[in-house]
Amino acid sequence: MASTNHLSDPVTFGEDLAGNLQRVLEIAPEHCRDCADYHIRCVAHRATGERFGIDFDRPELVAVLGDLAGRRLAERPGRLDIVIAGSADTGVLATVAHAVSLLGEAALARCRFTVLDLCPTPLLLCRHFAAEHGLDFASAAVDLTAPGERFPADILVMHSVFRFIDSRLQPAVLKELGSWLKPGGAMVFSNRIKTRTSEETKADIAKRGAANALFGAMAERGEIKVAGDPGAVMKRLERALYDDESRVGEFRTADELKSLLAGGPLPLTHFDEIVCEIGGGDRPRYRRKRVLAVLTAPG
Ligand SMILES: C[S@@+](CC[C@H](N)C(=O)[O-])C[C@H]1O[C@@H](n2cnc3c(N)ncnc32)[C@H](O)[C@@H]1O
Numbered sequence: 001m002a003s004t005n006h007l008s009d010p011v012t013f014g015e016d017l018a019g020n021l022q023r024v025l026e027i028a029p030e031h032c033r034d035c036a037d038y039h040i041r042c043v044a045h046r047a048t049g050e051r052f053g054i055d056f057d058r059p060e061l062v063a064v065l066g067d068l069a070g071r072r073l074a075e076r077p078g079r080l081d082i083v084i085a086g087s088a089d090t091g092v093l094a095t096v097a098h099a100v101s102l103l104g105e106a107a108l109a110r111c112r113f114t115v116l117d118l119c120p121t122p123l124l125l126c127r128h129f130a131a132e133h134g135l136d137f138a139s140a141a142v143d144l145t146a147p148g149e150r151f152p153a154d155i156l157v158m159h160s161v162f163r164f165i166d167s168r169l170q171p172a173v174l175k176e177l178g179s180w181l182k183p184g185g186a187m188v189f190s191n192r193i194k195t196r197t198s199e200e201t202k203a204d205i206a207k208r209g210a211a212n213a214l215f216g217a218m219a220e221r222g223e224i225k226v227a228g229d230p231g232a233v234m235k236r237l238e239r240a241l242y243d244d245e246s247r248v249g250e251f252r253t254a255d256e257l258k259s260l261l262a263g264g265p266l267p268l269t270h271f272d273e274i275v276c277e278i279g280g281g282d283r284p285r286y287r288r289k290r291v292l293a294v295l296t297a298p299g
Contacts, residue, residue: 006101007094007097007098007101007108007133008098008101008102009098010098013058013094013095013097013098014094014097014098014101014129014132014133015090015091015094015129016129016132017043017046017047018047018224018225019128020043020046020047020089020090020125021043021044021047021224021225021226022225022227023124023125023128024039024040024043024044024089024121024125025040025226025227025228025233026227027120027121027124027125028040028121031119031120031121031124032119032121033119035118035119035121036121036236037236037237037239037240037243038088038240038243039088039089039119039121039122040233040236040237040240041208041236041237041240041243042088042089043088043089043125044211044215044233044237045208045211045212045215045237046089046091047215047224048211048214048215048218048224050211050214052211053088053091053159053160054091054092054095054159054160055091056192056274056276056288056290057190057274057276057290057292058095060272060274060292061095061099061159061188061190061292062095062098062099062102063099064188064270064292064294065095065096065099065100065155065157065188066099066100066102066103068155068186068188068294069082069099069100069103069107069111069155070103070107072154072155072184072185072186073103073107073110075184076154078110079110079111079112079136080110080111080112080154080155081111081112081114081151081152081153081154081155081182082096082100082111082112082113082114082153082154082155082156082157083114083115083116083151083153083155083156083157083180084096084113084114084115084116084156084157084159085116085144085156085157085158085161085177086116086117086118086144086158086159086160086161086164087115087116087117087122087123087126087159088122088160089122089125089126090122090125090126090128090129091159092115092157092159093113093115093126093129093130094129096113096155096157097111097113097133097135108135109136111135111136112136112137112138113130113135113136113137113138114137114138114139114140114151114153115137115138115139116139116140116141116142116144116147116151117139117141117142118141118142118143118144119141120141123139123140123141126139127139144161144165144173144176144177145165145166145169145172145173147176150179150180151180152180152181152182153180153181153182153185154181154182154185154186155185155186155187155188156177156180156181156185156186156187156188157187157188157190158177158187158188158189158190158191159190159191160190160191160192162189162191162249162251163191163192163194163247163248163249163250163251164247164248164249165248165249166248166249167248167249170249170260171260171263171264174260174261174264174265175264175265178264178265178266178295178297179265181266181297182297182299183297183298183299184296184297184298184299185296185297185299186269186294186295186296186297187266187294187295187296187297188292188293188294189261189291189292189293189294189295190290190291190292190293191251191257191290191291192250192251192288192289192290192291193251193252193253193254193257193288193289193290193291194247194250194251194252194288195252195253196250196252199284199286200286200288201245202284203278203279203283203284203285203286204244204245205241205242205245206279206283206284207278207279207283207284208240208241208244209241210283212234212237212238212241215233215234215237216230216234216237219233251291254273254289254291257291257293258271258291258293261293261295264295266295266296266297267295267296267298268293268294268295269294269295269296270292270293270294271291271293272291272292272293273289273290273291274289274290274291274292275287275288275289275290276288276289276290
């Protein structure tokens with residue numbers, strides 16, 4: 001059954017967020033080790049229409065990815081390998097495929113999209129998305145701190161995954177994944193800056209709490225269809241309320257992240273600080289900084 005929304009759709013990016021919710025509720029209990037609450041929360045919150053994760057720097061990402069893919073496709077014949085290292089749902093894949101789709105059907109047909117994650121759940125969501133849109137797709141459940149395999153890439157995308165990786169391991173992971181780049185290839189690196197001040201932490205928890213309440217209300221009103229017991233889903237969302245407050249690899253300042261990237265083996269060719277407005281209305285409002293960087297392999 002062809003997807004009703006096209007990859008080039010600037011609102012949906014071809015994603016079926018309601019369908020993802022049905023699928024993740026079936027897949028996660030079977031495939032997630034200890035991350036079912038997290039993966040269900042990510043999908044459930046996005047299904048409410050609230051902005052999460054990938055939604056915060058999508059326009060900037062599309063611009064950078066479109067430029068990199070366009071130049072690479074013009075420079076070289078043959079297939080373009082795009083590797084996505086870590087993905088909570090279909091958000092990053094949809095963003096990359098959208099950026100390429102704006103270059104035309106021929107460009108899209110030359111791209112292979114490979115998604116890597118520790119957990120099979122987001123990989124299965126991405127496999128379904130790829131089939132819906134006829135993408136050349138591959139995936140592998142790997143631990144990026146010990147991948148045991150190489151995935152040669154023209155473009156490698158890392159969105160918000162380093163906060164899950166112990167700061168002491170980050171230089172080695174950056175070096176290993178950087179070595180997967182083909183000559184002249186590029187790593188697109190996006191991550192939030194989380195100062196962990198008390199008001200920022202309170203606001204983050206309030207934001208997730210509000211999204212939980214919105215999800216519950218929309219499910220009750222039938223605006224979101226929840227297969228199985230909505231109460232069980234709400235319990236998962238409540239359990240996942242604090243899971244994002246104890247990540248091992250957070251960056252407190254943009255300079256901290258810059259020194260990690262600039263200290264690595266690859267030239268840092270783009271470093272953009274993006275400020276996102278979060279909250280507002282009856283919720284605490286705060287400004288979150290993100291960094292969007294590009295590292296380019298010689299060649
Ligand atoms: C990439 S991040 C954040 C997601 C991003 N904002 C998005 O929209 O996809 C979350 C993902 O990283 C994965 N992850 C965490 N640690 C990992 C590791 N060591 N190796 C591979 N994947 C990892 C988690 O399983 C999760 O699916």
